Amino acid sequence: MPPTARVLIGLLVGLGLGILAAAARMTQLLTFVDLFRPLGTLWVNAILMTVVPLVVASLVVSLASVADSRVVGTLGWRAITVLSTLLFAGGTASALLTPAIVKWLPNDVGTVTALRAAMGAGPSAALPVPASLAQWVGSLMPSNVVRAAADGAMLPLVVFSLVFALALARVDAEPRRLALGFFEAVGQAMLVVLGWVIRVAPIGVFALALSLGSQVGVTAAGVIATYVMLSVALCLGTTAALYAVAVIGGRIPLRRFAQAAAPSQAVGASTRSSLAALPAMLQAAESELGLPPMVGGVFLPFAVATFKFTSPVAYIGAACFLAHALGVELGTLRLVSLIPLAVAMSLGVPGVPGGWFTATPVFVAAGLPPESIGILIAVDTIPDIFRTLGNVTADLAAATVVARLVPRPTQPLPLGAPY
Numbered sequence: 001m002p003p004t005a006r007v008l009i010g011l012l013v014g015l016g017l018g019i020l021a022a023a024a025r026m027t028q029l030l031t032f033v034d035l036f037r038p039l040g041t042l043w044v045n046a047i048l049m050t051v052v053p054l055v056v057a058s059l060v061v062s063l064a065s066v067a068d069s070r071v072v073g074t075l076g077w078r079a080i081t082v083l084s085t086l087l088f089a090g091g092t093a094s095a096l097l098t099p100a101i102v103k104w105l106p107n108d109v110g111t112v113t114a115l116r117a118a119m120g121a122g123p124s125a126a127l128p129v130p131a132s133l134a135q136w137v138g139s140l141m142p143s144n145v146v147r148a149a150a151d152g153a154m155l156p157l158v159v160f161s162l163v164f165a166l167a168l169a170r171v172d173a174e175p176r177r178l179a180l181g182f183f184e185a186v187g188q189a190m191l192v193v194l195g196w197v198i199r200v201a202p203i204g205v206f207a208l209a210l211s212l213g214s215q216v217g218v219t220a221a222g223v224i225a226t227y228v229m230l231s232v233a234l235c236l237g238t239t240a241a242l243y244a245v246a247v248i249g250g251r252i253p254l255r256r257f258a259q260a261a262a263p264s265q266a267v268g269a270s271t272r273s274s275l276a277a278l279p280a281m282l283q284a285a286e287s288e289l290g291l292p293p294m295v296g297g298v299f300l301p302f303a304v305a306t307f308k309f310t311s312p313v314a315y316i317g318a319a320c321f322l323a324h325a326l327g328v329e330l331g332t333l334r335l336v337s338l339i340p341l342a343v344a345m346s347l348g349v350p351g352v353p354g355g356w357f358t359a360t361p362v363f364v365a366a367g368l369p370p371e372s373i374g375i376l377i378a379v380d381t382i383p384d385i386f387r388t389l390g391n392v393t394a395d396l397a398a399a400t401v402v403a404r405l406v407p408r409p410t411q412p413l414p415l416g417a418p419y
Contacts, residue, residue, distance in 0.1 A: 004381050010202035011209045011378035015220060018213020033214045036207040043204025044370045046197045050190045051360050052149045056161050057187035059344065061180055062306065063165035078405045079299055082398050083307045086245070087346060090238055091312030091339040098234065098320035099335070105226060105324065112327040114216045115223070154361040155337050158344045194357060201377060208374040227321055228379055234317045235310050235386035242309075242390070242397040250400025252289060260288030261396050268392035272384050274304045277392045284396060291403040299402055300395060309394030310387040311346035312339065315359045318376060319366040328367055341365055 021030050142148035142156035149157055168179055197204075212220045246257040264280035271277070281300055285291040316338050323330050330338075342362050360373055 006202040007205050007378045008381065010204075010206035011375070014206040014209030015213040018210045018215075019218050019220070021210075021214045022217045030214070033210050037211050038207075040204055040207030040211060040371065040374065043197065043200065043207065044374060046193075046204075047357060047360060047373060048364075048370055050194050050197070050357075051154075051364070052157065053186055054190040054194070055154070055345070055361055056149075056157065057183040057190065059158065059161040059347075060165045060168065060183045061187060062347065063162060064168045064176070064180060079402045082401050082405070083303060084343070086309055086394060086398055087307070087312055087343045088339065090309055091316055091342050093238065093241075094234060094313040094316040095320070095335045095339055097237075098230075098317045099324075099330070101230065102321050102324040112325070114219070115212075115326055154365045155341045158341060158361075162344070197357075201374075205374050205378045208371055209378070212375065223325055224375065224379055227318070227376070228382055230321055231314060231317060231383040232386050234313055235383065235390045238310060238313050239386070239390040239393050242393045246397040246400045250397065250404060252400050256288070257396070257400070260284040261393055264392050264396065265389055268388045269385050272381075272388050274308075274388060274391045274395065277388075278304050281392065281396055281399075285399055289396070289400060289403075291399055295399050295403050300399055303395045303398060306347055307395060307398065308346040308387075308391055310390035311358070312342035313390070314383065314387055315342040315345065315362040318359065319362055319368060322363075322368050322372050323366060326368065326372075330366060334366060338362055338366060 018033060021033055140156055140159050142153065142160055145157065145160045147153075148160070168176055171179075209220075216223070243254060243257060246252045247254050250257070261284060264277040264284055267280050268274055268277035278301065281304070282296045285296045285300060286293070316335075319338060320330065320335075322328075345358050345361055357373070357377070359376075360370060363370060363373060
């Protein structure tokens with residue numbers, strides 16, 4: 001049985017037993033719920049303990065490698081600017097649109113109270129936010145990076161990792177190699193730990209869903225279904241906007257781009273993997289869109305590996321939805337701070353099964369209970385299909401823009417030479 005199916009079964013069984021316990025008020029069932037509740041907490045804590053080392057190691061390795069790779073030298077910073085602009089645009093659109101959408105969703109005081117109790121969100125769940133823009137900007141550079149990590153201040157930690165990675169790319173080759181080797185080892189070790197956590201995810205999700213169902217009742221199922229529909233709608237909306245990027249920025253006719261993107265979109269949606277869709281994307285770039293060889297040979301593989309367009313959209317959308325459901329006030333400055341953090345997580349953290357593990361820093365920065373991550377992981381299959389659809393479309397749309405920005409060679413290239 002696929003891991004996602006086991007996790008989904010854990011969610012459904014846990015919710016069902018929890019709802020039954022809440023409705024019947026049976027002493028035996030309620031005792032059963034109390035016995036399993038610590039397992040959910042242990043599982044969530046296991047996720048949290050990997051966040052800081054995995055985020056720092058992944059950001060340092062990926063950014064230092066990119067800053068020192070031929071991708072920057074060959075494509076130039078213009079290509080990376082295109083990718084970053086699209087990521088920030090998607091995150092900003094989600095931060096603007098989702099709060100306006102979720103405020104129309106029904107949310108009575110009783111449901112908010114029950115959800116907060118089930119997910120461990122106390123009255124002051126949110127971390128303090130600077131009172132002014134100047135204070136917020138000043139807080140981005142941590143005076144003590146160890147304290148920032150201990151306090152869960154993820155955005156200052158990301159800023160430190162960015163500065164460290166850029167500096168590391170400029171030191172001598174041998175010290176850089178040793179440092180990157182250390183961070184690669186740390187990242188790989190954390191991925192092993194995360195693999196163990198994923199393996200026991202059905203138990204953790206069962207325990208979380210059991211507690212949620214027992215305290216919220218059948219309303220919990222409605223909240224989860226609403227989240228899935230909202231997530232799918234956000235991904236479809238941003239995917240539709242990418243066609244405009246290809247038409248306006250890439251100067252590709254709409255019909256031509258849609259026909260070229262369709263095969264890779266089908267592969268990506270069916271496999272939930274942008275990497276699996278790469279061969280179809282390369283074929284579309286060369287044969288259907290007529291993009292230069294460098295775009296297929298260098299840019300598209302780089303984009304597929306690092307450019308997850310829908311991640312900021314989905315992370316911020318989920319944070320806004322859960323904040324509304326839990327009665328947590330995000331505020332303008334907090335929403336603004338989530339955008340660069342979500343972008344950094346989409347670039348720096350490698351894709352792993354159960355991609356919502358990578359959203360943990362965003363949820364922590366938003367002041368949301370980490371327990372909510374487990375519930376989202378359990379229902380991630382359907383949203384992940386549409387996130388992958390958006391990522392594949394974004395890779396091709398960005399490729400059409402980059403192809404216009406990078407000059408073509410005036411002389412034919414020798415056989416086998418890089419473009």
